[in-house]
Amino acid sequence: MVRVELGERSYDICIGENWLPRLGDSLNFxxxxxxxxxxxxxxVFNLYGSRVLEILRDAGFKVESAVIAGGEGCKNLATSSCLYEQMITAGLDRKSTVLALGGGIVGDIAGFAAATYxxxxxxxxxxxxxxxxxxxxxxxxxxxNLPQGKNLVGAFYQPGLVxxxxxxxxxxxxxxxxxxxxxIIKYGIIWDKDFFKYLEEHCDRIKSRDSECLMHITSRCCSIKAEIVAQDETESGLRALLNLGHTFGHAFEALTNYQMYTHGEAVAVGMIYAARLAHHLGIIPFGDLNRIANLIKFYGLPISFGNLKSQDIVVQMRKDKKNIGGKIQLILPTAIGESKIFNDVSEANVVMILDLDR
Ligand SMILES: NC(=O)c1ccc[n+]([C@@H]2O[C@H](COP(=O)([O-])OP(=O)(O)OC[C@H]3O[C@@H](n4cnc5c(N)ncnc54)[C@H](O)[C@@H]3O)[C@@H](O)[C@H]2O)c1
Incomplete structure (x- = not known):
C-alpha cells in the first residue's frame, strides 16, 4: 500500500494481484x-463490468452503472453532460460515490464528473x-478535452482511494x-536510477507481463508519484518533472491527429529527443543518453517521428499549455534518475535536435 499524503485529502493506493473479490472490504469507509x-x-464494461457490480452488490453496496463509448474522442463535455444525467437518474446525492473502472480516459472523465456534480x-x-x-x-x-486541445477543462480533485x-x-x-x-521508463529517468536499472535488468520478464515484476513496478511508480504530488499537488514546480517527453509528445500526437501514436509512444520518442537535447546542451553525459535510448528501444517503443517537419513540431510545441510567457518549457534529464525544468532553451536548438536524424 502507498499513501498519498495531502493532509485531509490524503488517501491510499492499494495494490494487489487477483484481489478484486476484496474490493468491498477496501471500500469499508x-x-x-x-x-x-x-x-x-x-x-472494460464488457470484460469486467458485471463482475465488479456483482462483487459490490454482494458486499451490500447500492450501485448502478454508466458506460461511455471510450477513446479520446469521447473525453469531452458532451459525455460529461450525459454522465450528469445518469447520475441524477441513479439518485446520486452529495453523499454518493463515483467509481471509475477503466483506463486514463474513464478515470479523467469520471473524476471530472465527480469533481463537478x-x-x-x-x-x-x-x-x-x-x-x-x-x-x-x-x-x-x-x-x-475541448475541440481546441486536450485536457483544457478540468480540476485538481483527489480520489478517496485507488x-x-x-x-x-x-x-x-x-x-x-x-x-x-x-x-514507467519516465519515472526511472526523472527520479530513480535504481529503478531505471531494474527496468534494464528485467526487460524480458516485464515484456512478458510477469506479475511479480508488475507488482514491483506499480508500487514503485505509485510511490514516486505520491512523493511528487505530496510536495506539489497543483503543479507549481516539481510535479512538472512528470512531463518529461510530453511537450514533444503532445506536439507529435496533435500533428498526427492522435491517429499515428498512442500517448505513450509519443512520450517515448519525446523522451529520446529531450535526452538528445540535454546532451547537446552539455547537461547529460553521452553514456546516460545512450542508456535512455537503448531502454526505450529494448521495450519496442518508437524512437523517431517519421516525416513530421521540425518547424511544424516547434510551432505546435509553442501552444503547449504548460508554457509560460510564450517560451517553451522543457523537462530535460541531467543524469539517469535526475531531471530539471528548463524555460530558456532556444527554439533553434530544438529544431537542430529534431533535424539531427533526418
Ligand atoms: N490524470 C492524469 O494524471 C493523466 C496522466 C496521464 C494520462 N492521462 C490521460 O489518460 C488518457 C489515456 O489513458 P489510457 O492510456 O489508459 O487509455 P484508455 O483509457 O483509452 O484505455 C486504452 C484502451 O484500453 C482499453 N482497456 C482498458 N483496460 C483494459 C483491460 N484491462 N483489458 C483490455 N482493454 C482495456 C480501453 O477500453 C481503451 O480502448 C488520456 O486521455 C490522457 O490524457 C491522465
Missing part, C-alpha cells in the same frame, strides 16, 4: 446506504490499464501495455 455509480467504457462528490479509482495504474489514477488531475489489481493487465492489448511502459 463508504456508507452502504449511499448510492454509487460505476463508470466504465464499453471494452453537486459541487463535488467522492470518487474511487479502479484503474485497468498499465498507464492508469502507474500514473493517471494517482494525483487528482481530472478533466476533459484500488489497483495488476491482474487487469492480462487482457490489455499489447500497444496499450507499451504505452504504460513508456510512462
Amino acid at each position: 463508504v456508507p452502504k446506504s449511499s448510492q454509487m455509480i460505476m463508470i466504465s467504457d464499453e471494452n 453537486m459541487r463535488g462528490i467522492a470518487y474511487i479509482q479502479i484503474p485497468t490499464t498499465l498507464l492508469a495504474q502507474v500514473d493517471s489514477s494517482v494525483g487528482g488531475k481530472t478533466g476533459v 484500488f489497483v489489481d495488476v491482474a487487469f493487465i492480462e487482457t490489455l492489448p499489447e500497444r496499450e501495455y507499451l504505452t504504460g511502459l513508456a510512462e
Whole structure:
C-alpha cells in the first residue's frame, strides 16, 4: 500500500494481484446506504463490468452503472453532460460515490464528473490499464478535452482511494501495455536510477507481463508519484518533472491527429529527443543518453517521428499549455534518475535536435 499524503485529502493506493473479490472490504469507509455509480467504457464494461457490480452488490453496496463509448474522442463535455444525467437518474446525492473502472480516459472523465456534480462528490479509482495504474489514477488531475486541445477543462480533485489489481493487465492489448511502459521508463529517468536499472535488468520478464515484476513496478511508480504530488499537488514546480517527453509528445500526437501514436509512444520518442537535447546542451553525459535510448528501444517503443517537419513540431510545441510567457518549457534529464525544468532553451536548438536524424 502507498499513501498519498495531502493532509485531509490524503488517501491510499492499494495494490494487489487477483484481489478484486476484496474490493468491498477496501471500500469499508463508504456508507452502504449511499448510492454509487460505476463508470466504465464499453471494452472494460464488457470484460469486467458485471463482475465488479456483482462483487459490490454482494458486499451490500447500492450501485448502478454508466458506460461511455471510450477513446479520446469521447473525453469531452458532451459525455460529461450525459454522465450528469445518469447520475441524477441513479439518485446520486452529495453523499454518493463515483467509481471509475477503466483506463486514463474513464478515470479523467469520471473524476471530472465527480469533481463537478453537486459541487463535488467522492470518487474511487479502479484503474485497468498499465498507464492508469502507474500514473493517471494517482494525483487528482481530472478533466476533459475541448475541440481546441486536450485536457483544457478540468480540476485538481483527489480520489478517496485507488484500488489497483495488476491482474487487469492480462487482457490489455499489447500497444496499450507499451504505452504504460513508456510512462514507467519516465519515472526511472526523472527520479530513480535504481529503478531505471531494474527496468534494464528485467526487460524480458516485464515484456512478458510477469506479475511479480508488475507488482514491483506499480508500487514503485505509485510511490514516486505520491512523493511528487505530496510536495506539489497543483503543479507549481516539481510535479512538472512528470512531463518529461510530453511537450514533444503532445506536439507529435496533435500533428498526427492522435491517429499515428498512442500517448505513450509519443512520450517515448519525446523522451529520446529531450535526452538528445540535454546532451547537446552539455547537461547529460553521452553514456546516460545512450542508456535512455537503448531502454526505450529494448521495450519496442518508437524512437523517431517519421516525416513530421521540425518547424511544424516547434510551432505546435509553442501552444503547449504548460508554457509560460510564450517560451517553451522543457523537462530535460541531467543524469539517469535526475531531471530539471528548463524555460530558456532556444527554439533553434530544438529544431537542430529534431533535424539531427533526418
Ligand atoms: N490524470 C492524469 O494524471 C493523466 C496522466 C496521464 C494520462 N492521462 C490521460 O489518460 C488518457 C489515456 O489513458 P489510457 O492510456 O489508459 O487509455 P484508455 O483509457 O483509452 O484505455 C486504452 C484502451 O484500453 C482499453 N482497456 C482498458 N483496460 C483494459 C483491460 N484491462 N483489458 C483490455 N482493454 C482495456 C480501453 O477500453 C481503451 O480502448 C488520456 O486521455 C490522457 O490524457 C491522465
